[in-house]
Amino acid sequence: MRVLGIETSCDETGVAVYDTDRGLLAHALFSQISLHAQYGGVVPELASRDHVRKLLPLVRQVLAEAGLAPADLDGVAYTAGPGLVGALMVGAATGRALAWALDRPAVGVHHMEGHLLAPLLEDPGLKPPFVALLVSGGHTQLVEVAAVGEYRLLGETLDDAAGEAFDKTAKMMGLPYPGGPELARLAESGRPGLFSFSRPMTDRPGLDFSFSGLKTQVLLAWQGSDQTPETRADIARGFEDAVVETLAIKCQRALDQTGARTLVVAGGVGANARLRERLQALAEKRDARVCFPRPAFCTDNGAMIAFAGALRLMAGQHEAAVVTVTPRWDM
Ligand code: KG4
Ligand code: ZN
Numbered sequence: 001m002r003v004l005g006i007e008t009s010c011d012e013t014g015v016a017v018y019d020t021d022r023g024l025l026a027h028a029l030f031s032q033i034s035l036h037a038q039y040g041g042v043v044p045e046l047a048s049r050d051h052v053r054k055l056l057p058l059v060r061q062v063l064a065e066a067g068l069a070p071a072d073l074d075g076v077a078y079t080a081g082p083g084l085v086g087a088l089m090v091g092a093a094t095g096r097a098l099a100w101a102l103d104r105p106a107v108g109v110h111h112m113e114g115h116l117l118a119p120l121l122e123d124p125g126l127k128p129p130f131v132a133l134l135v136s137g138g139h140t141q142l143v144e145v146a147a148v149g150e151y152r153l154l155g156e157t158l159d160d161a162a163g164e165a166f167d168k169t170a171k172m173m174g175l176p177y178p179g180g181p182e183l184a185r186l187a188e189s190g191r192p193g194l195f196s197f198s199r200p201m202t203d204r205p206g207l208d209f210s211f212s213g214l215k216t217q218v219l220l221a222w223q224g225s226d227q228t229p230e231t232r233a234d235i236a237r238g239f240e241d242a243v244v245e246t247l248a249i250k251c252q253r254a255l256d257q258t259g260a261r262t263l264v265v266a267g268g269v270g271a272n273a274r275l276r277e278r279l280q281a282l283a284e285k286r287d288a289r290v291c292f293p294r295p296a297f298c299t300d301n302g303a304m305i306a307f308a309g310a311l312r313l314m315a316g317q318h319e320a321a322v323v324t325v326t327p328r329w330d331m
Contacts, residue, residue: 005078009081024121113151134266165215183236186233
């Protein structure tokens with residue numbers, strides 16, 4: 001089965017074709033970063049308009065790269081939520097219209113299920129059960145995955161998501177949008193241990209997170225410092241170490257609690273090199289396995305939606321031809 005995947009939940013237009021026999025045939029991504037950078041964050045209306053401009057050219061490009069005609073597709077999957085409502089509507093309307101014109105089934109995919117299943121895209125040997133750490137700009141969750149479609153929430157953030165904390169902290173220290181990757185880059189030259197921030201909620205049992213207090217600690221440290229580039233890098237390093245260590249402690253707990261031997265990491269913060277290193281070390285120590293998608297499939301992309309959609313369509317799930325999206329949606 002060959003499935004076209006469309007991702008338009010935020011500020012990236014992602015398109016891909018996944019073949020259930022041959023794997024990923026082609027994928028393409030257009031990032032709107034430069035469009036939103038001057039505003040310091042995503043402007044929803046501009047995001048929707050740019051998806052309208054970029055989506056069909058990307059669909060044509062991906063089909064050409066895969067060597068397929070539209071009629072060679074067996075189904076269409078699109079992100080139906082959560083996300084920005086206008087942006088989601090562009091992907092949903094386009095996906096539905098294509099499917100209707102081709103007389104193929106279409107399925108709306110949960111964006112976070114796309115992230116959660118992304119590690120399986122390129123690793124056919126990876127199968128549930130496992131524990132997934134989902135760390136994106138909007139979510140921070142630990143999920144027990146018994147089977148595809150069988151998810152149990154173990155813990156989640158009570159306030160800011162980890163990616164959101166990265167972005168807000170970066171902005172506070174004057175780094176350009178999008179701040180997360182920029183702050184991580186800066187932390188590489190920062191010295192460890194000069195600024196030490198707390199590991200929130202690790203001193204009590206449970207698997208929930210809270211990152212908003214950490215952001216405030218960083219703000220106070222930054223305002224009270226000499227604000228030189230070196231100090232900014234040292235603070236960035238202290239912040240990154242605190243987030244990474246907090247996530248690692250909770251992952252370890254989740255593995256203990258569930259008895260799982262495999263940890264899967266997904267979502268934009270999963271691209272963070274220090275987090276990858278730290279969780280790798282944790283897994284080695286416990287004789288467990290940790291799996292990450294390649295960094296390009298950690299952040300938003302069409303491939304994860306094509307893949308998750310293909311699994312759903314193969315299981316016989318698709319919806320009637322109505323264009324609906326769900327901007328707020330629990331997995
Ligand atoms: O999954 P994603 O692309 O979009 C959402 O669904 O939210 O995640 C984006 C988030 C942003 O908050 C971004 O700052 C963060 O992932 N991010 C990173 C890194 N790359 C992306 N955070 C820390 N280190 C990185 N290298
Ligand atoms: Zn995402």
